[in-house]
Amino acid sequence: LIFTINNLVTQNKSKLLANPRLAVRDGETAKMNIGDKIPFQVVNAQGVPSVIIIEAGVQLEVTPHIGTDGFVTLKMHPEVSSIKTPPSPGVPPTIATREADSSVTVKDGTPIVLAGLIQKNEIETTVKVPLLGDIPILGWLFRNTSNDKIDNEVIFVITPHIRPHGCAGHRGPAAVRSDEDPAHGSRLHALDPGLPEGRGGQPPGRRGPLLARGRLLGSLAAAPEHADPLWGRVPRQIRRRARARGENRR
Structure with a gap:
């Protein structure tokens, strides 16, 4: 499926909306929002105006849970919204929303594909000759009307990666002495920076x-x-x- 999607993008039959990267801690929720924020003014019962922000676009909420066996459980909430009618004074905009909830357990580095967020649009297009197309009764001879149905589907491809703890501030394998047995994880003797190592291969004691x-x-x-x-x-x-x-x- 991913290969097919890449071919559609290459042939300009599909469009890549976003390619973000999110970093989130285990058990916490990350949110991504790519779209527009539409301000809309409302008036309460006391006559005091206020502004409400309506978000429209692509949104994704992800909550990961890392298992001990290298698997990751992702709770995902994708949402795709678009404006059908723009706002007018006293009338809020009409928002078409597609959303879903999913929970998937995969191995580290395995891509997840979320599909099925389909939106059907009907577009009516009229082409006419200026002036002649507006003539009553005979105007249809100089104009053409077509109805097009467009199916729009948004696909999410999510690939989780478990980031090891070997980041800044953590002493990883480079800080472990060579006298530590990597097969059994048992340390022969610890390295004490305040006590110099003895001569002749003696321990630093x-x-x-x-x-x-x-x-x-x-x-x-x-x-x-x-x-x-x-x-x-x-x-x-x-x-x-x-x-x-x-x-x-x-």
Whole structure:
């Protein structure tokens, strides 16, 4: 059906009235109005005049409800109205209205087609020769009258799309560390921006300086006696005496 509609538009046999895009929250109602606003003056019982605005054109109200399985339920109220007779002083305009109520459940990205809003118009057209067509009795010889019946149908094509929460202000997958298992959704350890990650692939629960100090202490325990940095601060004479005493004991 959508392919057929596109062909009719391409062949100028149909006209695209509007191609809007609406954004609405789950459970709330969005309204679209494309048409004219006709002011009409009325007078109440006290003689005070007031102006009433009458809308005519294409209107659509949509209320979505998002399911947990990727489906969307849309409650729709399309309305198409047109002016049959314009307003005159003290007489309101005549509005022809076509409307419907529908509730459909579809999968995300599946188009919905609402059709059947048909309006039938009868147009009488008279073509005549100036002056001669107004002659009584013989005037019909110089004028031609035709009656045309026009069926006008408005079709709504609605395609719902569920917008993910990865918008401004939300930290999406880009903010998740690579140590989170995407298959099971279990986080191995969280990223704390105030605690630097340890060296050697250690988790950020241990600071870098603590790990460096641990390595340093380990190397001192395995090093020979003269490798102690405190040994270099002892005066040279005392170091000689200590070495001599050690040799005598041996």
